[in-house]
Amino acid sequence: VERMSTAVTFFGQHVLNRVSFLRCSKEFIKKSLNHDSTVFITFIEGEALISPENGDLVQLSNSVKSYKNILSAIVPLYTTLLNTTRSRSDESGINVTFLGLLEGTDSAFNFEWSNISYKGTPYFGLDIRVTESTLFKKVDFEPIFSYPKVTRDHIFKQTNEDASLYSQGKMYLDWLAKYKFCPGCGSPLFPVEAGTKLQCSNENRNVYCNVRDARINNVCFPRTDPTVIIALTNSDYSKCCLARSKKRYGDFVLYSTIAGFMEPSETIEEACIREIWEETGISCKNIDIVRSQPWPYPCSLMIGCLGIVQFNSKNEVINLNHDDELLDAQWFDTTEIIQALDKYAGGYRVPFKNDINLPGSTTIAFQLIDHVCEDYKNLRKTSSSHL
Numbered sequence: 001v002e003r004m005s006t007a008v009t010f011f012g013q014h015v016l017n018r019v020s021f022l023r024c025s026k027e028f029i030k031k032s033l034n035h036d037s038t039v040f041i042t043f044i045e046g047e048a049l050i051s052p053e054n055g056d057l058v059q060l061s062n063s064v065k066s067y068k069n070i071l072s073a074i075v076p077l078y079t080t081l082l083n084t085t086r087s088r089s090d091e092s093g094i095n096v097t098f099l100g101l102l103e104g105t106d107s108a109f110n111f112e113w114s115n116i117s118y119k120g121t122p123y124f125g126l127d128i129r130v131t132e133s134t135l136f137k138k139v140d141f142e143p144i145f146s147y148p149k150v151t152r153d154h155i156f157k158q159t160n161e162d163a164s165l166y167s168q169g170k171m172y173l174d175w176l177a178k179y180k181f182c183p184g185c186g187s188p189l190f191p192v193e194a195g196t197k198l199q200c201s202n203e204n205r206n207v208y209c210n211v212r213d214a215r216i217n218n219v220c221f222p223r224t225d226p227t228v229i230i231a232l233t234n235s236d237y238s239k240c241c242l243a244r245s246k247k248r249y250g251d252f253v254l255y256s257t258i259a260g261f262m263e264p265s266e267t268i269e270e271a272c273i274r275e276i277w278e279e280t281g282i283s284c285k286n287i288d289i290v291r292s293q294p295w296p297y298p299c300s301l302m303i304g305c306l307g308i309v310q311f312n313s314k315n316e317v318i319n320l321n322h323d324d325e326l327l328d329a330q331w332f333d334t335t336e337i338i339q340a341l342d343k344y345a346g347g348y349r350v351p352f353k354n355d356i357n358l359p360g361s362t363t364i365a366f367q368l369i370d371h372v373c374e375d376y377k378n379l380r381k382t383s384s385s386h387l
Contacts (some may be wrong), residue, residue, distance in 0.1 A: 007152045009293035010362035011167040013160045016100025016123055021113075023098060025382025026055035027083060028111050033079050037107035040071070041099070041169045043127040043142065046177055048166050049147040050154060057162050058144060058152065060126065066143060073140050085190045085201050086135070089177065094135030096347060097172040097195030099123040099165065125169030125195075127177065128190050142262065147308035150387070152297075153209045156348050163362075167296040172196065174298045175222045182213035183219055221307070229259040230307045233334070234316070237376035240337055240369065241318075242307075242358070243329035251274045251357050257365045259302070271306050280329045283311045290371055293364035304364045306371060334376045340370065341373060378386040 008014075022028045029051035033037060040060040043051050049058040060067040078096065081087040089095045100111075101120030103355040110119040128145070132137050138145055155163055172195060177285035179198055182189055187202035187209070198220050211217045259274035262268070269287040276284045286308040293302040309316050318329050340352045350358040350366070359365040 008160065009291060009367065010156070010160055011163050011294045011296060011365055013164040014103065014291070015161050015164050016168075017103055017118075018121065018181065020117055020196070022111065022118065022168045024194050025111075025113070026208045028113070029082060029098060029194045031111060032101075032109065033075055033096075033124070034111045035107070035122055035359055037082065037105070037109055038062075038071075038122040038124065039098075039102075040124045042127040042164055042209070043125065043169065043173055044141075044149065044172070045129060046147040046174055048155075049144060050150055052147060055154075057150070057158065058147060059167060062146075068378070069132045070141055074136055077135070081135075082194075083190075083192045086186055086345055088180070088190045089129045089134075090180065090186060090188075091135060093128065093130035093136035094123075095127040095129065095173050095176040095191070095195060097125045097169065097176065098193075099168055099172075102231060109163050110161050123165065125173050127173040129177065137373040147269060157359070164294075167294050170296040171294070171299045172222055172225070174296075179219065182209060184209040184354060185218075189219075190240075192371065217335065223299060225301055226262040226268075226271075227259060227295070227302050228262060228268060228275055228305055229302050229364060229368065230272050230276060230287070230305045231365075231372050232276065232280075232282065232309060233310055233372045233375075234311050235278075235342075237318075237333045237372055237379060238334050239311075240332050240334050240372050241282065243317075244327045246325060246327045252349060253359050254349065254357050254359065255328075255352070255365075256359050257309075257368055259365075261300075262303075266304065268303055268379075272307055272334040276307055278323040279320075279326055281317065281322060290368060291364065293367075302364050304368050306368065306375075332374055338373045338376070341370060 013138055042058045042060050051058050060071055062068040072373050100123055102123055103120040105121045107121040109122055114299050128141055130136050143350055147277040176191060176195055179189055182200040185202050187200055192199045200209055202209050202212055211219050243258055245254050258276055258279055262271040268289060272287045276282050284307040288306045289302045290306050292304060295302045320326050340350055344350045348360040
């Protein structure tokens, strides 16, 4: 089996052309907000909604009469608030972020920029955070305000296209909701460039603000938390180390790969080496970067790696006493994992052995475990061909 080096991970499908260079054009944002074909992936208090009719993500558009009534009530007024402090969710009651253009549709939307025409269906993320004091009220969003919210179980049953739209919207909207005040001077932050950048509202130039006055400041742009996730194996891929966290994942036993946040001034490789040793006590110096996956809980980028341990009766010894995070870690035979994956029929977990489960195919952990299994099989194919 030839493995694709650019395999598409769940939450990471390229769906929209983000046309990020157009976000600075207020004319483009106004036109795209108000176009008849525009779609809004809708959230309430940071979580997406499920349509009671079909179980899909709620996507507001003018094609549905009840949704059209909502959009006609809020979009024209919100358009007048663009790039002002009144657009802040604390004042308006909503956060809005431009996601991109869905190309290849029959939408009549087009925008000329530098003698190039950009066409497609505009997509936005919309997060409703209304209160009694905000410009928009709960009544403005009837009937969707009573819709159920997405759960993790539900989102993993969606198509990768919808899950990727959800992930992009959720990450931006989570950031907009959390970052309200300037860390340089304490003034309110407000969204510009269609909710993809934040700006300090302090207009007093006699007061220095290292956010407002800096050419580039990471407060102003959405943050992504890099996280390493590692499948541990040995030099011939015959063993794979999997661990059970003390955190519960449903009412079942789950063994998975090692993972942890990167720290400032760490390379990906050094973060892997540190996390492996801290969590399992295993010494691993050989790290290969395999692939990545966006993870919208709330805003991580999972950097998937393979760690190859040189067995010498010391390196591979498991010691869980450094970091009190894992309940258990074990070296499993890769052949047993291959048998489990061969029987896997889909779903968010893979029945393994006894009462143990492995992560399902929507996770990068599954892909990394499968990577070890494929390397095991390929190594033996190569060895047998030379006999």
